[in-house]
Amino acid sequence: MKIVIGFIPFFSTPDGQVVEEVYNLWKDKDSVLDLETDPIDAGEQVKRLGADKVLLVGSSRYASEGISEKEFVLETNDPWEMMELIRPGLDGRYYVEDVAYGILIFGGYKKVYAIYYRGDYSKERVKELNRKVEEKVEWLSKS
Numbered sequence: 001m002k003i004v005i006g007f008i009p010f011f012s013t014p015d016g017q018v019v020e021e022v023y024n025l026w027k028d029k030d031s032v033l034d035l036e037t038d039p040i041d042a043g044e045q046v047k048r049l050g051a052d053k054v055l056l057v058g059s060s061r062y063a064s065e066g067i068s069e070k071e072f073v074l075e076t077n078d079p080w081e082m083m084e085l086i087r088p089g090l091d092g093r094y095y096v097e098d099v100a101y102g103i104l105i106f107g108g109y110k111k112v113y114a115i116y117y118r119g120d121y122s123k124e125r126v127k128e129l130n131r132k133v134e135e136k137v138e139w140l141s142k143s
Contacts, residue, residue, distance in 0.1 A: 001141050004051035005133065006035035006042065006103075008058030008096055014121040015059035021126045022057065022133060036094050039086040039102020047107040053140050054103055056114040057133055058096040063116035067132050072100040072112040113140065 007023035010016030026032045031049055035042045035056065046054055076082060082105050089098025100112040115136055117129045 001053070002031060002049070002051045003053045003055060003137055003140050004031045004033060004046050004049050005029075005137065006033045006046065006054065006056045006099065008036050008056060008094055008099055009034070010036070010059065013059065015118050017121045018117050018119075018125045018129055019058055022130045025130055026133070035099050037099075038092075038094065039089040039098045040106050041102075042099045043102040043104075043106025046103050046109070054107070054109055054112045055133075055136055055140060056096050056100055056103075056112060057117075057129070058099075058114070059117050060096055061118070062097075063118045065118055067129060068116045068118075069136070070096075070114045070116065072097070072104060072114065073110065074101070074104040 005026060007019060009020035009023050011020050023034065031051060033045055085101040086098055086105065089102060096114050096116065100114060103109055103112050115132055119125060
């Protein structure tokens with residue numbers, strides 16, 4: 001079971017710094033990508049790796065405080081609706097949602113899993129998020 005883990009760090013925010021530090025702990029492992037890129041490129045990068053499952057790790061102002069999870073599925077096959085889902089990411093705004101929809105549309109995946117972190121920066125938060133990523137990867141490898 002091959003799992004791609006894509007991190008979307010924003011070093012300019014406290015939660016983005018937490019994501020960045022966790023990415024630095026994982027970046028030397030196989031199938032780990034920095035997906036702070038547009039949705040089309042993200043979809044192509046993931047597709048090239050030929051993963052069975054995709055996990056994204058990032059932050060969002062729409063996420064609840066702390067660590068939360070979400071699963072993304074494409075609920076439309078209308079090209080205009082799909083374009084609207086990724087449009088913000090084509091303008092240089094690289095959020096988990098935009099990247100997830102890019103992977104669903106251009107990578108051909110049926111589902112993308114995501115872990116969000118929203119909150120202040122601390123070493124404890126880095127450890128908590130890292131633990132959550134480890135747990136989710138283990139769960140995905142068994143499911």
